[in-house]
Amino acid sequence: MGFANSEVTEAKTRSEQAVPVQSGRDDADDGGNPAPIPVKLVVAGGFGVGKTTMVGAVSEIPPLTTEEEMTVASEGIDDLSGVERKETTTVALDFGRITISDEIVLYLFGAPGQNRFWPLWNDLALGAVGAVVLVDTRKLQEAFASVDFFERRGIPFVVAVNIFDDGYQYEPEEVRDALVIPAEVPIVICDARERELCKNALVTLVRHAIDRTPSGLT
Ligand SMILES: Nc1nc2c(ncn2[C@@H]2O[C@H](COP(=O)(O)OP(=O)(O)O)[C@@H](O)[C@H]2O)c(=O)[nH]1
Numbered sequence: 472m473g474f475a476n477s478e479v480t481e482a483k484t485r486s487e488q489a490v491p492v493q494s495g496r497d498d499a500d501d502g503g504n505p506a507p508i509p510v511k512l513v514v515a516g517g518f519g520v521g522k523t524t525m526v527g528a529v530s531e532i533p534p535l536t537t538e539e540e541m542t543v544a545s546e547g548i549d550d551l552s553g554v555e556r557k558e559t560t561t562v563a564l565d566f567g568r569i570t571i572s573d574e575i576v577l578y579l580f581g582a583p584g585q586n587r588f589w590p591l592w593n594d595l596a597l598g599a600v601g602a603v604v605l606v607d608t609r610k611l612q613e614a615f616a617s618v619d620f621f622e623r624r625g626i627p628f629v630v631a632v633n634i635f636d637d638g639y640q641y642e643p644e645e646v647r648d649a650l651v652i653p654a655e656v657p658i659v660i661c662d663a664r665e666r667e668l669c670k671n672a673l674v675t676l677v678r679h680a681i682d683r684t685p686s687g688l689t
């Protein structure tokens with residue numbers, strides 16, 4: 472929602488240039504097994520929805536995160552409603568890695584949620600096979616921009632509803648209706664702190680992306 476036309480045009484041009492992630496299959500480890508395919512995924516969503524938490528929960532390497540203490544400088548700029556206990560904020564991105572099979576290793580890029588970082592999202596989306604849009608049901612409306620971003624660029628995405636303790640627990644189909652998510656887009660219930668639930672969201676995304684690609688990822 473609310474993207475300037477010029478930005479959308481530029482992003483479309485860029486995504487047309489994006490080279491689908493392939494690669495690696497010719498490389499072999501010492502045992503002669505093909506190297507896993509690297510797959511780039513983006514973890515997106517509004518400010519404080521749990522992106523950094525998710526990347527940290529699933530990453531098998533220490534997640535690279537560019538968190539900074541929030542300062543008074545962000546007062547009145549970053550919307551802290553619903554995330555009053557949040558003390559740090561991602562100023563560039565989160566990065567993590569998770570191997571989901573012998574054949575596929577996922578590289579996760581957590582996007583910074585504040586509106587002022589939108590220009591960075593275009594670069595993060597380059598070459599991405601898909602995205603997880605994390606949703607906080609207490610602030611559903613904040614998901615619209617992320618959903619819109621990936622829809623406009625034709626990047627496959629899944630919606631992961633991050634359950635917060637004080638949030639109303641909607642059924643996935645209620646979230647689909649509220650956010651006008653197309654029927655083919657998977658919606659999963661998640662807890663960004665739980666590795667297995669996050670992994671499930673990522674596997675669901677990879678399957679969805681493969682389904683959407685006529686020749687699959689290989
Ligand atoms: N109760 C609950 N808290 C969460 C969950 N995910 C994240 N949090 C907390 O919400 C705050 C914001 O999360 P963070 O990952 O920094 O959000 P980001 O801005 O999207 O990267 C942190 O204090 C997290 O500990 C969740 O699934 N449940």
Ligand SMILES: [Mg+2]
Pocket residue numbers: 522523524560561581583584
């Ligand atoms: Mg963050």
